[in-house]
Amino acid sequence: MKAIQDYYPPEFAHCFGCGPANARGLRLKSYIEGDETIARCVPLYTGGFPGHVYGGMIASLLDCHGAASAAAFAYRDRGRTMGDGGPAIRFVTASLKVDFKRPTPLGGELIVKGRLTAIDGRKATIALSLQAGDELCAVGEMIAVEYRPKIDSVVDQSS
Amino acid sequence: MKAIQDYYPPEFAHCFGCGPANARGLRLKSYIEGDETIARCVPLYTGGFPGHVYGGMIASLLDCHGAASAAAFAYRDRGRTMGDGGPAIRFVTASLKVDFKRPTPLGGELIVKGRLTAIDGRKATIALSLQAGDELCAVGEMIAVEYRPKIDSVVDQSS
Numbered sequence A, B: 001m002k003a004i005q006d007y008y009p010p011e012f013a014h015c016f017g018c019g020p021a022n023a024r025g026l027r028l029k030s031y032i033e034g035d036e037t038i039a040r041c042v043p044l045y046t047g048g049f050p051g052h053v054y055g056g057m058i059a060s061l062l063d064c065h066g067a068a069s070a071a072a073f074a075y076r077d078r079g080r081t082m083g084d085g086g087p088a089i090r091f092v093t094a095s096l097k098v099d100f101k102r103p104t105p106l107g108g109e110l111i112v113k114g115r116l117t118a119i120d121g122r123k124a125t126i127a128l129s130l131q132a133g134d135e136l137c138a139v140g141e142m143i144a145v146e147y148r149p150k151i152d153s154v155v156d157q158s159s
Helices: A055-077 A149-158 B055-077 B149-158
Strands: A030-033 A036-041 A091-100 A110-120 A123-132 A135-146 B030-033 B036-041 B091-100 B110-120 B123-132 B135-146
Touching: A030 A055, A036 A055, A055 A091, A055 A110, A055 A123, A055 A135, A055 B055, A055 B091, A091 B055, B030 B055, B036 B055, B055 B091, B055 B110, B055 B123, B055 B135
Parallel strands: none
Antiparallel strands: A030 A036, A036 A110, A091 A135, A091 B091, A110 A123, A123 A135, B030 B036, B036 B110, B091 B135, B110 B123, B123 B135
């Protein structure tokens, strides 16, 4: 099964966290399953304490998974399918909030989940969580905005 | 001049983002200068677009710098000096919010700054920013909580 990131157009496929074209990156793979998105990974980036994952990695996983989730939910909201041959839908992060609930253990599988809270035009809000086994380690909320090159190009020139 | 992280006790010195003892990590160095903290770095982690820094790295820099800032401001608040021989003060992140203002260019120096917004007992609030040259690329807010092993150990056992 192809992941959401596997449908990213080539110019978006280089992200260290989730770009399929970044051979040195983490290549996070997110999938949509029913009303939620899910990614599984085993990141080996030690936090301040040995034995725990570093906080920035937790934020990274939520960020990459959240942007993928926003795209997947937007396809569904518009009655489209990823890879349908139409213009690719791609979101970028406007804001990300992470609440760290407990230290995240290093070395085991982490499960990142996303749910669509709201979608309105180019803006999507995604509720995120990160768990190790059954233990909830972090929750987050992302506001993502659809990237549209022509519109953004106009905005850039006027600012 | 020693950085804030250079005063972290050994059991806290392993963070991928800022641990002086993590030879494979980024080893971010934060300094306190007047009323603000500052760190400079050149992270080479590509975002979705080539030529820009990946979002998770921006969150990571704010997270590591924010936790260091909280510790440095707490020393000052208590009239203490880092490395004074007393018990080390160390904060962990309770929550981090990042607002991405514009794409962050890859390859140049980034400047991360922190300011103390509030400090009350074990809790510190830090306002954060990340700029490339004079361009503000992201702002953030962290709520950090002082780590006290004995207290946290008691809490852990009762939960």
